[in-house]
Amino acid sequence: MSENQIRFDDGAAYERMMGVWSRLVGEQFLAWLAPPAGQSWIDVGCGNGAFTELLVERCAPARVVGVDPSEGQLDFARSRHTAGVAEFRCGGATALPFDDDSFDAAVMALVLFFVPDPAQGVAEMRRVVKPGGTISAYVWDLLEPEGFPMAPLQDELRALGVSPMLPPSAEVSRMDALRACWVAAGLSDVATREITVSRSFADFDDFWASVQIALGMISAGSPLGADDRAAIQRHLRARMPADASGQVTYASRANAVTGRVLSLT
Numbered sequence: 001m002s003e004n005q006i007r008f009d010d011g012a013a014y015e016r017m018m019g020v021w022s023r024l025v026g027e028q029f030l031a032w033l034a035p036p037a038g039q040s041w042i043d044v045g046c047g048n049g050a051f052t053e054l055l056v057e058r059c060a061p062a063r064v065v066g067v068d069p070s071e072g073q074l075d076f077a078r079s080r081h082t083a084g085v086a087e088f089r090c091g092g093a094t095a096l097p098f099d100d101d102s103f104d105a106a107v108m109a110l111v112l113f114f115v116p117d118p119a120q121g122v123a124e125m126r127r128v129v130k131p132g133g134t135i136s137a138y139v140w141d142l143l144e145p146e147g148f149p150m151a152p153l154q155d156e157l158r159a160l161g162v163s164p165m166l167p168p169s170a171e172v173s174r175m176d177a178l179r180a181c182w183v184a185a186g187l188s189d190v191a192t193r194e195i196t197v198s199r200s201f202a203d204f205d206d207f208w209a210s211v212q213i214a215l216g217m218i219s220a221g222s223p224l225g226a227d228d229r230a231a232i233q234r235h236l237r238a239r240m241p242a243d244a245s246g247q248v249t250y251a252s253r254a255n256a257v258t259g260r261v262l263s264l265t
């Protein structure tokens with residue numbers, strides 16, 4: 001991987017930055033999918049297991065396998081209380097280390113825009129899911145206002161003349177592109193849904209601590225000096241609204257999609 005790519009290698013820091021956001025979306029996503037209990041799942045790009053944990057807690061799966069290329073993320077996933085139910089493997093979305101028709105359901109939570117060839121990632125999920133099974137995903141609405149939890153940071157970087165780094169397949173985050181990807185993969189019963197969530201931080205400092213790793217990731221092409229960081233912190237403190245108790249709350253929006261692998265009969 002080049003230095004000019006967003007990398008995930010610290011599962012604990014990821015949890016504070018994004019794991020909490022992912023589960024907020026995941027709650028609504030799973031309520032929408034309403035999958036039956038007892039299924040076997042593959043969670044592609046499972047990262048530190050943030051969504052995998054929810055899957056175990058909400059869906060009573062018979063089996064869950066999480067796959068991710070980052071050992072740093074997987075280490076954290078293996079330390080979760082749900083790790084006894086879920087197993088975790090190192091691997092990438094475009095070459096899943098499983099035979100055809102191995103699972104009832106495949107899912108990607110906040111991953112598809114990181115896959116350099118999203119169509120190949122969807123094709124791989126389709127390959128490992130049995131006929132009649134489901135393939136589902138959610139992504140931040142990355143390119144639209146209020147669609148990405150790190151949008152306030154992106155705004156401040158632009159104000160400093162720094163172009164925030166985007167994942168390689170950011171365009172697939174648009175709802176029409178997401179739907180088109182599922183239709184092009186030959187999936188049936190394709191449905192989409194917008195999911196808006198809001199997250200509260202105890203105070204501005206809690207918010208600021210949570211985004212430190214993100215700041216490093218999205219400015220990786222132009223490392224920030226201490227003065228730049230201090231300016232970003234000052235501007236964000238001024239513009240992040242706090243309620244009477246000091247809490248900082250704001251919303252973000254995800255696009256979700258699901259479809260079914262055609263049955264042979």
Ligand SMILES: C[S@@+](CC[C@H](N)C(=O)[O-])C[C@H]1O[C@@H](n2cnc3c(N)ncnc32)[C@H](O)[C@@H]1O
Pocket residue numbers: 008018019022044045046047048049050051067068069070073091092093094108109110111114115116
């Ligand atoms: C934003 S995190 C999402 C993690 C988790 N699914 C969640 O909901 O919190 C994106 C994850 O995608 C992984 N990733 C990046 N490129 C990937 C690829 N080509 N195939 C599979 N996973 C990939 C990263 O290592 C990272 O853990």
